[in-house]
Amino acid sequence: MLHVCTGLAISTTAGCNSTGTVTRPVAPSLISEEKALALPPPGGPGIVGVVERPRANGVEQVISLATTARVSGQNYLRVEFFGPAVSRGQSAPFRSIHERIILREAAEAIPGVNLVRRSTYLQNSYGPFAYAAGRSTLGDTCLYAWQQIRAGTASDGIGRNFGMIQVRWRLCDSYASEEQLLSAVYNYTITGTFEGKAWNPFGEPRPADPRIGETGQPIYPVANAAPENLSIGYAGGVDLRPITISVRRTAPVPVKPALAKPTADRPVEGPRVPLPTSLPTGADKAAAAPQASNASALVVKVPSPRSISAPPQ
Secondary structure: OHHHHHHOOHHHHHHHHOOOOOOOOOOOEEEOHHHOOEEOOOOOOOEEEEEEEEEOOEEEEEEEEOOOOOOOOOEEEEEEEEOOOOOOOOOOOOOOOOHHHHHHHHHHHOOOOOOEEOOOOEEEOOEEEEEEEEEOOOOOEEEEEEEEEOOOOOOOOOOOOOOEEEEEEEEEEOOOOHHHHHHHHHHOEEOOOOOOHHHOOOOOOOOOOOOOOOOOOOOOOOOOOOHHHOOOOOOOOOOOOOOOOOOOOOOOOOOOOOOOOOOOOOOOOOOOOOOOOOOOOHHHHHHHOOOHHHHOOOOOOOOOHHHOOOOOO
């Protein structure tokens, strides 16, 4: 049978060498959030889903994030690991960041929004990064950030620190400001890395502080703080905390004016009573005076409540 296979045409020789194992082609797949190689900061934006694409020299993940903006498109955090041959599929070439290409990426990720490249130098825990931002016609704030994580130089001059991570952020929000969106780029966490020191993309760890263990080198709880600027002291049990005094405002109490003291030439004036237009005459006084003789003769009869309409008896 082996002799038959060797005598077949060239087009059939590949079938004789095949093992016949059924395999699944390399394609993007949906994975769980726990397997994400990068995580947004605590508090959001939340992860909606993670799509992973294996490559021959690494892996790419698109981590979809919650979106509240009215701009078309999905927020995401995309990470690409470039390193040794670790998987099947097509290899992705190492790419460096070019200004024109990255701005084209931003325009494709957030269409219809005029993004302006920010020229301020920024740096997070993984190194420098840059971004472009703008506002849509509907009032959404949008941001597109990019970062390349790679050790600057080899540690000892031989094959080390060859790995590289490319990071892309696409964020649009109807309520957040540009600074709030930028805080996500500062506080995200990369959870994946390469096995082996030769492909470490983060470089060598920083050496320990040379002051450790040395005499005459005090180390304070605040980093890089001068002793004269530290509020550290002991006052022998005296409470040095600032005293807070609360002032309560009340309505003013009206004060009555004091009466002037009478003097010999200035008596105290009382309230003025208006005088009548005409003084009463003697006849008016007599009519107004009560008649004592007739007061006892006048008797007022009150009718009974049950017979109000009846004339008094």
